[in-house]
Amino acid sequence: MKLIIAIxxxxxxGPAVAEISRRGFRATKLASTGGFLREGNTxxxxxxxxxxxxxxxxxxxxxxxxxxxxxxxxxxxxxGEPYLPFPVEVTVGGATIFVLDVxxxxxx
Numbered sequence: 001m002k003l004i005i006a007i008x009x010x011x012x013x014g015p016a017v018a019e020i021s022r023r024g025f026r027a028t029k030l031a032s033t034g035g036f037l038r039e040g041n042t043x044x045x046x047x048x049x050x051x052x053x054x055x056x057x058x059x060x061x062x063x064x065x066x067x068x069x070x071x072x073x074x075x076x077x078x079x080g081e082p083y084l085p086f087p088v089e090v091t092v093g094g095a096t097i098f099v100l101d102v103x104x105x106x107x108x
Contacts, residue, residue, distance in 0.1 A: 002050050065093055
């Protein structure tokens with residue numbers, strides 16, 4: 001058995017979870033926050049048999065694309081200096097995916 005942990009941008013999570021569910025897999029969705037941009041992310045947990053891993057990875061690849069966006073950095077909280085943030089173009093989206101072995105699985 002395997003556990004897939006996928007961290008996606010919130011905008012990509014809805015379509016990913018919908019397609020994973022439509023294909024008959026069960027997923028748990030958790031709210032999380034990214035460290036660099038401090039924007040909302042979603043962490044998806046999917047427990048599956050090893051033979052099904054590639055099917056879920058294909059869904060995640062298709063539903064979590066990268067894109068370029070203009071974002072304004074947040075004001076540093078520790079600075080006493082005046083700070084005028086300027087928008088910067090960054091790459092957002094995509095997915096960070098971990099596939100882990102599961103030693104034991106129980107469902108009650």
